[in-house]
Amino acid sequence: MKTDSPTPIVKLPVLRGYTKEFYDWCHQRELRFQRCQSCGTWRHPPRPMCGSCHSLQWEWAPTTGTGKVYCWTIVYQALDPAFANDVPYAAVVVELDEGPRLATWVTGIAPDQLYVGMPVEVWFEDLSDDVALPKFKPAEAH
């Protein structure tokens, strides 16, 4: 199918299995990750077994949605044409206060203002009817 849109659509995750469940929670404005129900270890990306205790019992445990900047890259060449209008943009790894990390964006701030340990909080951007992406912004002062 050809699209007339001048900007190719951002690549969407394939909503299957655990990935569908992860993004379904995002769609409900909740950032949840798998947590082992036997030993409490968090894990991401999702998978069936706890690598610490080998339990298959787990839950989608809620997070506070707050965390810190861990590292980043600033993309100048949009290898994916869907991002041609966004460059330069920072693709950031954020570490949630609960421990899991994820690739995301920190919005509302210039890439050169990022620093390691910067406090951030999640917000959700609707990308389609089914998919909301967890993005972050500088946290309000505590």
Next chain:
Amino acid sequence: MPELTDLRDRTCIVGIGETAYTRGTPKSALELALAASLGAIEDAGIKPEAVDAVILPAGAGSGGTAGDFIANFGLPDLHYTTSLQEMGGAMCVSALESAAVALVSGIAHYALIPLCSRFYSGRKARQLNSDPGTGLQSAETIRDYYAPFGVAAPPQHYAWMAQRHMQLYGTTHEQLGAIAVAMRKHAQLHPNALMKRAPITLDDYLASRWVSYPYRLLDCCLETDGAAALLVTTTERAKDLRKPPVYVMGVTSGHPFPPHDLPNRPDLLKMGLDFCAPRAYAMAGVKPDDMDFAEIYDCFTGQMMLQLESAGFCQRGEGGPFVENGRIELGGALPVNTHGGLLSQGHNAGMNHLVEAVVQLRHEAGTRQVQDAELGAVTGWGGHGHGSMAILRR
């Protein structure tokens, strides 16, 4: 009870073959892989029919399937085949490990390791994320968890590691640049290097455009087409062949945790090579200081610097100062990637690193020969940080 050291010096690389590395080719991957394989077989001086193991680093993505090699070489009785596709660029050194295991066990006698990469004409790494059919977890992690945020290709997610290293240890752009410049210098001395006539200075490096900070264009490997192959056999059989054998003293593989995702590693900079390098030295019975040269997987400058640390040539965090002042150049204390590497020779997923190590240990490297080279290390890196290491001697 078998010991790790039982594999030491039990197998040898006895044949190498390599096509030109080019941007664009009229030949199919299978044609290129067969040409390189025939080169390795003739270099060893055996008949093609003697090959009874085909180790395919990238499975069918190596250029052909085991069936293709049986059909085209008329192999009468293939005993063994396997693939290391999930390991990405670590797969070639790991293929040498698989060959060693199969040969020492007696399952097979002559193992062929072919690999054709068509990174210029074929599908590029940046397009992996849109491929629904690879079945590789690392690719699915990119597709589902990185690509929606504009992180779809290695220079982007591998840049996270380089940025972290700079933050933690003060590594500088000039230090990354020293790697790019050294690789380009070495390529000037190799007739089969894509960049043999394109020297660069540190100023050229610093002026090259950003791709994904802290990576500039000249931090990134080339995308080329070409094939290479190794022929491996047991030490006993190696003695009767055409060329002096290159002994596999140690060869190991290692994996980061979790393997398919970068952000959730407890230590982002700890990768497969951190696990397998100590085992490689233990198997070989030598130390990093004993190496006369190293061929380090250089998909990006920062990944090479990290591997110099993981392979024990310097401590974690010291990779930046280590690569300065010509230490990794020919004539320096540890010449690295004497062929120009993926950054300046061509990108054949590290098969070219193994070929170069053999050429150096045969003392056939001409103007880029490391004088009196006796021992060399080769590393592999790929698929989000799987690692492998070979220690070779003449």
